[in-house]
Amino acid sequence: MKFTIYQESRAGKRANNEDRLAHCYSRDSLLMVVADGMGGHYFGEVAAQIAVQTLTESFQRQVTTRIRDPFLFLQTGMLNAHRAILDFAGKHQLQDSPRTTCVACIVQNNIAYWAHSGDSRLYLLRKGRALAQTKDHSRVRLLLEQGIINEEQASTHPDRNKIYGCLGGQQTPEIEFSHKTTLEAEDVLVLCTDGAWNGLPGNLMAVALKTANLMHAVPTLLAQAETRCGPQADNLSMIAVRWQDSYVDESSAGGSLISTKSMPRETVTTRLDEFGRNPRHKTELSEEEIELAIEEIRSTIQKYAK
Amino acid sequence: MVQQANHPLPPAFQLDEYCIEHQLSLGGFSIVYVATDIHGTRVAIKEYLPNTLALRGEGKTAPVISEDHLPAFRYGMKCFFEEGKSLAGLSHPNVIRVLNFFRANDTVYMVMEYEHGRTLQELIQKNRAGVTENFIRNVFTKMLNGLREVHSHRLLHLDLKPSNIYMRNNQTPVLIDFGAARQTLACDTPMLKPMYTPGFASPEHYSQRELLGPWSDIYSVGASMYACISASTPQAADGRLEKDRLVPAMVRWEGLYSDQLLETIDWCLCLNHRYRPQSVFALQKALTEAVIPPTPQPKAKWLDQMVGKFKKSRSP
Numbered sequence: 059m060k061f062t063i064y065q066e067s068r069a070g071k072r073a074n075n076e077d078r079l080a081h082c083y084s085r086d087s088l089l090m091v092v093a094d095g096m097g098g099h100y101f102g103e104v105a106a107q108i109a110v111q112t113l114t115e116s117f118q119r120q121v122t123t124r125i126r127d128p129f130l131f132l133q134t135g136m137l138n139a140h141r142a143i144l145d146f147a148g149k150h151q152l153q154d155s156p157r158t159t160c161v162a163c164i165v166q167n168n169i170a171y172w173a174h175s176g177d178s179r180l181y182l183l184r185k186g187r188a189l190a191q192t193k194d195h196s197r198v199r200l201l202l203e204q205g206i207i208n209e210e211q212a213s214t215h216p217d218r219n220k221i222y223g224c225l226g227g228q229q230t231p232e233i234e235f236s237h238k239t240t241l242e243a244e245d246v247l248v249l250c251t252d253g254a255w256n257g258l259p260g261n262l263m264a265v266a267l268k269t270a271n272l273m274h275a276v277p278t279l280l281a282q283a284e285t286r287c288g289p290q291a292d293n294l295s296m297i298a299v300r301w302q303d304s305y306v307d308e309s310s311a312g313g314s315l316i317s318t319k320s321m322p323r324e325t326v327t328t329r330l331d332e333f334g335r336n337p338r339h340k341t342e343l344s345e346e347e348i349e350l351a352i353e354e355i356r357s358t359i360q361k362y363a364k
Numbered sequence: 365m366v367q368q369a370n371h372p373l374p375p376a377f378q379l380d381e382y383c384i385e386h387q388l389s390l391g392g393f394s395i396v397y398v399a400t401d402i403h404g405t406r407v408a409i410k411e412y413l414p415n416t417l418a419l420r421g422e423g424k425t426a427p428v429i430s431e432d433h434l435p436a437f438r439y440g441m442k443c444f445f446e447e448g449k450s451l452a453g454l455s456h457p458n459v460i461r462v463l464n465f466f467r468a469n470d471t472v473y474m475v476m477e478y479e480h481g482r483t484l485q486e487l488i489q490k491n492r493a494g495v496t497e498n499f500i501r502n503v504f505t506k507m508l509n510g511l512r513e514v515h516s517h518r519l520l521h522l523d524l525k526p527s528n529i530y531m532r533n534n535q536t537p538v539l540i541d542f543g544a545a546r547q548t549l550a551c552d553t554p555m556l557k558p559m560y561t562p563g564f565a566s567p568e569h570y571s572q573r574e575l576l577g578p579w580s581d582i583y584s585v586g587a588s589m590y591a592c593i594s595a596s597t598p599q600a601a602d603g604r605l606e607k608d609r610l611v612p613a614m615v616r617w618e619g620l621y622s623d624q625l626l627e628t629i630d631w632c633l634c635l636n637h638r639y640r641p642q643s644v645f646a647l648q649k650a651l652t653e654a655v656i657p658p659t660p661q662p663k664a665k666w667l668d669q670m671v672g673k674f675k676k677s678r679s680p
Contacts (some may be wrong), residue, residue, distance in 0.1 A: 118562070118600070118603075119603055119606075273369070273419070274421070314369035322596060322597045323596055323597070324563075324596070324597055324599070325562065325563065325597050326562065348438075348441065348467065348472075349467075351442070351445040351449075352445075352465055352466065352467055352472070354449065355445065355448045355449050355452050355462075355465040356464070356465055358449060358452035358453050359452045359462055359463065359464065359465065362452065362453065362454075362455040363463075
């Protein structure tokens with residue numbers, strides 16, 4: 059497998075970031091997960107963390123090189139996360155259990171399989187167009203589909219945050235599955251939370267990510283979305299992956315291309331941020347301390363030099 | 365490997381008194397280059413550049429560090445200093461030597477000896493037949509000399525694996541990459557996740573980091589020996605805690621290597637840290653013990669081999 063991938067999450071104008079995202083890959087399989095938590099007192103964060111962690115952990119456990127049945131994997135993973143959130147709520151005697159959306163995607167053998175619950179989305183972008191997109195499990199989308207409201211009304215509808223399919227709710231979550239979708243080289247998959255897609259029409263995303271370096275393009279897109287959403291900007295998160303032909307010459311794609319060919323079997327590389335503490339709380343090194351530390355190391359080196 | 369890859373400094377870049385030749389490796393925490401100093405001697409230079417916190421674009425020299433990330437970046441720098449400090453104080457033929465340490469391009473650099481050779485990982489993959497009993501005993505006994513020195517400085521390596529053991533061309537091993545050693549100090553920093561490699565990391569690495577000790581490095585040594593023989597990564601310790609599918613070395617390779625060596629490997633790979641060799645010395649003692657060589661198996665003819673296979677496939 060060859061691909062470039064980039065993930066980023068921003069708090070927007072909120073005090074807290076309740077979005078979680080992760081991706082991991084083995085030699086022949088890639089998993090991406092995005093979750094957007096909801097619930098008071100930071101518990102939304104916990105729900106989202108449980109979702110991404112449950113899926114990545116079972117990926118690490120189950121993958122030898124590939125996942126045997128990707129759809130089954132996604133279903134079990136999401137249902138397990140749902141139960142884990144309920145367990146968490148039970149254990150902490152929470153009146154209202156926290157909830158989270160979840161969209162997850164597996165790519166292997168050049169085929170993408172995805173599933174979602176709630177209003178976090180997946181877009182498949184090909185040749186500068188949005189080829190496929192998940193349908194939000196939200197009231198607003200139902201109204202839109204029934205023709206009761208139009209696109210413009212949808213974006214300002216008071217119920218636009220009301221979603222019915224999510225993990226951790228009272229009902230068993232509604233999980234919707236994609237078809238098996240064969241990827242072509244240069245296809246881009248985007249998984250994002252509503253904070254990100256609210257300010258970014260799919261086609262704009264498709265054009266922006268068509269050929270650009272994801273490392274630069276994704277931060278730019280998120281910054282744009284944040285500005286568009288103004289002072290109310292929600293948390294914004296995005297994972298974008300550009301699929302490459304397995305035969306493509308590595309040197310032509312620059313340094314950020316990941317090739318899994320040389321990975322040992324049963325090894326999984328994971329990118330999942332640890333449960334959030336604010337890095338700002340860390341004591342900072344001052345200029346003098348840096349100089350001092352270097353001086354100390356140099357003198358130790360001198361001491362031991364022959 | 366890396367998600368948000370940083371661009372390395374270009375070849376021929378003049379970095380302090382060194383001239384960069386090319387990039388050697390790229391990790392999540394740093395980039396390593398081969399360079400030459402003013403005397404034309406080759407050195408390896410490690411650049412502190414955690415890709416979660418600092419990004420360098422193509423053709424740029426200094427990385428971009430957002431204001432949000434600066435405290436964590438500086439904190440990580442502290443850890444890089446710890447690595448430098450601990451290595452600078454170690455002078456041992458089986459541990460990589462630090463030659464210099466300096467600041468440039470808004471970050472810090474560690475200059476190390478450049479060794480001719482390849483990692484144990486590459487070596488065993490290129491030469492499967494070379495992984496004999498003697499080879500394993502030799503390499504690991506010498507490597508453990510280095511590890512003993514590390515432990516005697518009250519340091520743990522915490523990321524031992526075949527790709528972090530460098531084999532000089534004269535077949536002596538050198539311990540490289542002490543990037544995880546710092547984690548004993550910094551495991552509470554969210555932006556710098558505890559670093560370890562599944563398959564080689566001990567069970568303590570995953571959940572009970574307060575139990576980390578020499579025995580944790582010893583688990584990794586056992587896993588490395590196991591990996592040398594099997595040519596693949598052993599099952600990860602967290603998975604083993606749930607369902608242990610790691611076939612003991614004694615079961616898997618009986619007759620091919622001495623029982624004593626295989627038992628030693630299984631001893632290191634005990635899930636309970638108290639059952640493993642408690643010190644490097646204890647392990648070295650086991651590895652240098654004189655043993656009866658394995659009974660040479662009569663070389664089976666191909667027909668017998670086939671018959672054997674059929675028998676085997678029927679029996680379970």
